[in-house]
Amino acid sequence: MTDLQLGSLIAGGAIVAAVYAFNWWQEHRYRKQAQRAFAQNQPDVLLETQKNMVRPAASGQRLEPMIEPVAQPVVAERREPQLDVPQVDLDDDVADFDDIDAAEPQIAPVAKQVELQDVEVLATSQLDPSLDFIADVHAGESIPAAEVPQFPAAKRVMVLGLTDAGQWEVVNSRSTGRYTALRAGVQLADRQGSLTQEQLNAFCMLVQQFADEHEAVVTFPQRSGKLSAAKELDEFCASVDVLIGMNVMAKGKPFPMEKVRLFADQTGLARGGDGLYHYRSESGKALFSLVNQDQTPFGNTSEGLTFLFDVPRVAGGLPVFDHLSEIAQQLANLLAGDLVDDSGRPLAPGSIANIRRQLTNIYAQMDDRGIAPGSMAALRLFA
Template structure:
């Protein structure tokens, strides 16, 4: 080996060692800064939320506004007063977060809306000789019953003359979610799946009345009922349906309510002098409990794995080595423990902005101060109260279905 080659190897080794040492020192410095910013235990936003306060972005996103007045939700009397005067409260826009514009449908004038409370399907009485089996099957049966709700679904009831196997039940044509549950030979209700070995004496087939694409239409409802009727005829079963015009009216009413509370909050952190180094952002996010997901965004999740809020690039592009602007997104109706989650979200947003020397603003570039964040929080409480009054708790199974 020549002296030139030997010297080149030595110089190369020195350079590699220097780069490694610099990267180690940089990450150590970021972790130390993150530890100072978040050096305290964070409460569980779901477990520590009072029961009465428990309640997912680019398309048609609704953002908090701090100046221009628009529609404002009703505020509840028991919400604590904000740190600003009542006349200074900025409006929280109430609109669509990915929900399609509703299409007009014929409405029956004599419609009386159903009580919007999720009820499990009432099972048949279990023989007195098997009380233990009844207790064991009760949780599974209650879960199956909760998959359908007369306030959220158009439910067709099929009464079979002969038991029907799960493999005989076809997929029903529909533009909305369809769920089928069946009563087994042991008089228990369960979800009908292709892998099930049970046989059923009765089936209930539910078509969801509304989602973020809008309410079910009369054409969609007709196609669904025709598919159900053809299946019932093929097995010589009888089938009964709810009153169609009333259900179409219920779908319109449900969609209008959902649109009024379908809010997506976005808090933006903008670079001032130079882009944010994403390595530092990553360390800060992970220190605060966020985890990088398969979609590339950072997710803050509940203990059950549900996303509570996300951190992305403002332009929704994949993360690179730097970022000019970051956005924290909070899908209000899909998150349980809403006020506690919003508190942690806003605290993390302010700490993140301070740590990377960025500006915390809304989508119009207006600064979000502690007082404006407090005002938004108060109006969110009004939205949560309206959802609770309707019987659709944020983050519940019903909310996840409707705001999908």
């Protein structure tokens, strides 16, 4: 082998190694940018819902402590980015690295598209034909966000707009886009009951008036069918709308709250801005709470304490219920108090096991209905 051939082989190998190293760096940078796009926090529209109210049909009804199964996250299949690898002719003595720079993939537009898709998925999930009465408005000319009202109604209303770029987004007071189409939905039921015919008619009149003012065409679902669905949905929700209460009652002297505070610190119960103690998940969602049994603010002492668990609004399942039961028993032992239900009956292991069985049945009903406890749908319906 001549020196020229040996030199050509070495040069070709160096070029191949450089190309592979360059593409590895490009792929690494792509992944970093994609991760940043996926990690961006989206606004939690559920935090803007009205304060909870007790459903009239379930008012005053409590079961013993309970909790719900953890909803398994849906993991979307991810594909590794396919990068174009420049072809290198090993017979050439010189490679033009300027050509490699020209082959750099356009990462920023891809990351931006991912972000827009995430925003659209979040927006479109705010309306559900099984939970909402949805009116579709089609405009002849795009309508500015400032001219889109929120359509005040007795139930939750959500408005989505289709931008000129073809993306759906939530329309609120901070929106600045223009929309060629709108979806306005009013919720069928919540803890105040089902949507009534009068409430639905008032909502439809507002939407129709808006459409007429903007020379737009509006289509509505069949009203009688939606009203029937609203009543049926409300009946189902009332059947599983359970608030569990476990009470620790003083036998003689009131409980010293300083002792309760120390217990709370040791068991992961943190006092919130509302003055109550809450046990939260890793994501910060309240799983159950500790309140004064007579619903008064905490003072220096207490005649009785109550652990509250709002079954349909909490994700966590039976393991959370087991943990709640354990903490309640520990507090009762620490304070030498009685662990009882709302009727004053002792909560023995058999009683707690019976509550656990009832919880299993409630969770099964909600799963069959496709409304997982603690899910977006549950938080909307039980608000």
